Structures are given as structure tokens and as C-alpha cells.
Amino acid sequence: MPEQFAREAYPILSELLPDIHIVSLTPGQRYKAISTALEQADFLIWTGVEISEQLIAQGPQLKLIQKWGAGVDGIDVSAAGRRGVWVANVQGGNAIAVAEHFFALLLALYKRLCLADSAMRAGQWVQAQLMEQGIWELNGKSLGIVGLGQIGCAIATRAIPFGMQVFYYKRKPLDSEKEREMQVSFLAVTDLVRQVDIVGLAVPLTNETKGMFGMDLLQMMKPSSVLINVSRGAVLKEADLYRALTEGNIAGAGLDVFEPEPPSHENSLLQLPNVVSSPHIAGRTKEAMQFITKQCAMNVLLVSRGETPHHVITTGA
16 A cells, blocks of 8 residues: 555554554555565555556465455456455445545635635735635535445535535436435436536446546536546546636536546646646545554454455455
8 A cells, every 4th residue: 555554554454453464565666576475465455556467366375355445446356356365345434534525625616725825825915816716605506426425425415514406426316215315316417517516526437437527528517617526537538627627618626536646747737727636635534544444454354264354346265
């Protein structure tokens, strides 16, 4: 896992798994170092580099690949299954964290906080200019969430107290009773992007969702609307988003994820004043990291006892 996560997770894992020898690895290490460690490994807890069939083959006694988080894109799940290796993730561990970050990005756009802060630090009082550009309220705005899993639901729940009207799109709509309970309404994705003030992307990265948001959908959005992406960078076609932002198809974007990561410092989106960005930290709160790490440790314990881990993606031997 990335170095900063390893520093946070290692003490928790060491405490919960005192009888298991733990080797800390990071994506920055050479492939040979990672594959050498896997030669003796029974369990792999990971987030970061791609877990390919070639890498899985380096672990002849591997029993479990545990994703540190929810998305399993980047793990060759089929290859693991063929080798009798469990693949599991942690579901919902960072839903609250990501939902809160969603609104941090949205409010930063609506209140023009990044522009205001940088101007203040430069000794500039830009009150009139920012008011002329437009400072907005969330109250009364419509939010369309693409993907209503645990993160999407957490976003919807927090939108209601702001006085927002919430729409959603997912492959299998909720039943009417659940919609009434959550105060959300289903719309086809093309209708959703045409009608709402804010489009939020909260879908997992799959073959179906990869590149789903391109110019065909972006040009349907209202010129005053904004887009927030807290899913995966590859869900969104960045070149199309840049074009939509610079040609006035949409008013702004908040991005926590990019493709690839980290993005190049020359990434054109990062040069735009109507883009607010963060380095894929939406789900990285202290609370979420502790919860996810404990769930990973629990799955290691279960498999070490010959039991089935929680949140299985593919079945082990």
C-alpha cells in the first residue's frame, strides 16, 4: 500500500495480528522486491499498483488478496479465482468520508473559496469580483447522483438537510418505498444531466462505467451546472471535460480523482480557475483508515482459521 497508508495501518495490523509476520510494501518499491515478498506470503493487503496475473503467480501459498478499500479495479480477480485465492474488499468503510469530501469540493466551487483564499494571501480584496462571477447557495439546487451505492446514498442523505432536491441514476432503480424513505427520484442518465444543477459521479470503475462520462453527456448539462467526481478518474474523459469547461458547456468541476494518478503537473484541467482539485484523499480520513484497516485484519484472521472472509469478490479454494 502507499507509504503513508502503511505508516497508519502497520501499528493497527501489528496489534490485531500479533502472531502473523507483517512485511510493509509500497508501490514505489521495485517489482522484484514485491514479488520476492509474495513468494512467502499467505495474505496480501493492498491498494496501489496493479495486481496482475503475473504478480499473483509469484505467491504460490497466497490465500487472500484483501483490497484496502472498496474498488477492486486493478486486481486480476479472474486470475486469483483460477489459483484458488480469495479476493475481498471493505465496503462502506469510507462512505461518510467521501460524502463529506464531495460537499467540500462542491462548496469550494459554489463559494469560490480557492480563488478567494489565493487572492487574500496575495493581499488582494476581491469581494466585488467574486460576487460578479457568482457565489451560490446549495439550498434549492438539484443534485443528480450517478451511482447510488453506499457512497451515493451517503451523499444523498447529506444533501437533504441542505435543502436540495436529489435525483439519481443506477442500473437497477430503488423500489418506490426506498425512494420515498431517502427522498430521491430516479432519472435516466440523459435526463438527469439535462435537468440538475450538480452532477455527482459515485460509480465504481467497471468495463461499463469506464469512460462513460464524455462529451455526449457533458454537452447535455446546463451551462450553469457543475460536476463533482469522487469515483475514479477513468469514469470521466478528461479531455472532454476540459473542452466542456473552456467552451462554456458547464460552469465548474470538483475532482478528487484523475487518470492516471498522480496527474501530470501539465494536466490542463489543473490550470483552470473553475476547477477545484484534491489528490484522491476523499476517503482517507483517520476514521476511515482505522475502520478499513481493522476490517482487513479481520478478514486475514478469518482466512487463517479456514473461514470465509467478509465481502468476497471471488471465492478461494
